[in-house]
């Protein structure tokens with residue numbers, strides 16, 4: 001399986017990639033914001049799961065997902081959002097944009113592993 | 123309002139350290155101004171705006187910041203080099219972002235900025251205009267680290283309600 005991790009924080013990308021590696025996944029692409037995420041996708045064709053932050057410069061996670069959902073080839077690509085934004089309105093906005101799975105920071109490593117595994121199987 | 127904000131800020135900071143740094147912090151009583159920093163240190167800041175506006179900042183010595191970054195990344199503190207500014211930014215982001223989420227039911231969801239990080243020596247922060255500053259000190263592995271709430275909304279100056287200054 002191939003993953004795309006989109007986060008402006010290199011620390012968060014590293015934490016996410018370490019978790020994916022522990023779960024046995026080595027094929028992970030990285031991007032620092034939504035615009036770079038779109039570029040990576042157009043370079044490689046597609047991935048099996050996108051893990052994205054919300055608050056990022058240039059293109060936020062929400063705008064990134066809206067852009068994906070408007071593209072024929074990425075309309076149904078599974079997306080896990082990793083963010084501190086967890087007010088009721090945030091979750092409604094994320095679901096409307098097309099997020100499939102949601103994990104709220106901060107999280108324990110076990111919760112994160114469970115979320116990633118759930119996102120891969122559904 | 124201020125007491126509730128500080129209780130939430132303290133709770134989310136503890137949670138961030140337990141889950142993401144794998145090191146618990148102990149909360150000390152809130153106080154008014156950051157003690158003068160001596161030696162190398164870091165400050166991460168995030169501004170928020172909405173029903174209240176202000177800044178949440180995180181301050182630590184460079185040594186503590188290295189330990190925190192190492193805990194987050196699974197590295198030894200001595201190995202932490204270029205990773206440091208981003209890790210401080212992300213700690214600040216998680217504290218301020220969780221604070222925003224937890225306050226949203228009461229205060230509505232604020233918009234928050236991306237983090238700014240300063241690394242230097244003898245750092246101090248000054249604010250222009252009327253602000254109310256409250257510092258939440260914590261003990262992290264025997265050293266004090268600080269989370270500060272600065273309210274820039276001139277209609278709420280919670281310090282006016284208080285009689286005595288509280289030294290940090």
Ligand SMILES: [Mg+2]
Nearest residue numbers: 008053055056
């Ligand atoms: Mg971010």
